[in-house]
Amino acid sequence: MWNYCCEIQREAERRRKAGMNARWPTTFDLINLTSGSSKLLGINADTISSVCLQFIVSRNAKRRCPRFRASGGPKRSLGWLPFKRRDVQITEDEITYRKRNFRFWKTRNIPLSGLKTGSFVEDARGRWYVVFQCEVADDLPAGTGKIGIDLGLKTLATCSDGSTIPALRHYRKYQSALAVQQRAGNKRRVRAIHAKIANARKHQIHEATTRIARENALIVVGNVNAAQLAKTRMAKSVLDASWSMFRNQLRYKASRHGARYDEADERGTTVTCSSCGARSGPKGIAGLRIRSWQCSCGAFHDRDQNAAMNILSFGLERQAPAEEIAA
DSSP: OHHHHHHHHHHHHHHHHTTOOOOOOOHHHHHHHTTTOHHHHTSOHHHHHHHHHHHHHHHHHHTSOOOOOOSSSTTOOOOEEEEEGGGEEEOSSEEEETTEEEEOOOSSOOOGGGEEEEEEEEOTTSOEEEEEEEOOOOOOOOOOEEEEEEEOSSEEEEETTSOEEEOOOHHHHHHHHHHHHHHHTOHHHHHHHHHHHHHHHHHHHHHHHHHHHHHEEEEEEEOOOHHHHTTSTTHHHHHHHTHHHHHHHHHHHHHHTTOEEEEEOOTTTTTSOTTTOOOOSOOHHHHTTOOEEEOTTSOEEEHHHHHHHHHHHHHHHSOOOHHHHHO
């Protein structure tokens, strides 16, 4: 179904390049074109509509046609089957979809009354999960602190209060064992090691972001461009740090705890004195080796903590959005 949407999109693009009057298909167009295919494919019409909707969302976000989903080979896409609440019957340990019963083991209590949608998803190791989207009332503690965060490679994050989050370099820790299994052609162990690296990274970031969201009412993070740095010789370290995951988790956890999350322009934060505002810090590529410096005003700075303090100052100066003030 996804690949059919890709073909429709690419055909529209070919026609536009040929000078023909063709527009990009909408969600309504794709749903009309796939009408009546649910019986042939053995899936519900709501599942087909959800795939069409997600295709349009992905296309609009990237402003180009998404890639085809391969069903085999080394680049095989992971399984994904969305559903609506009315399409399934759910008990405490079993879900029924299209007259097929699947047993599952819950990782947390599920409020069935608030369930809206869900999906069957596959992980890289071939294990299947059922995911439910529910409405859950948040009763989470709200902090009163204010913190600025400077992201880095030697330390994952340096905070304006002087605390740091270490960069555990999960990939580098297991890369020797990974290389051995890759040379041996043991695909099962390779997938298992990759999963272990990903789980360890997520665990560390979840612990750090949860603590920050609990303790602070204002969280300001530098907007370092991970995608651009991932194209340089620092790519392995940048991808291992997972700055984007760190910021995404902070964003939604801050919302759940009632905190304000903001991203500030980090340009010049390391060379600007957080006490007097003078740009007297070490500059250039050679200056990156200098981790502490003293300003002409007499203030002595740790390079990363000074940047975090400047990032916090930018967040304090910026006015909160109207909807947050009204809330």
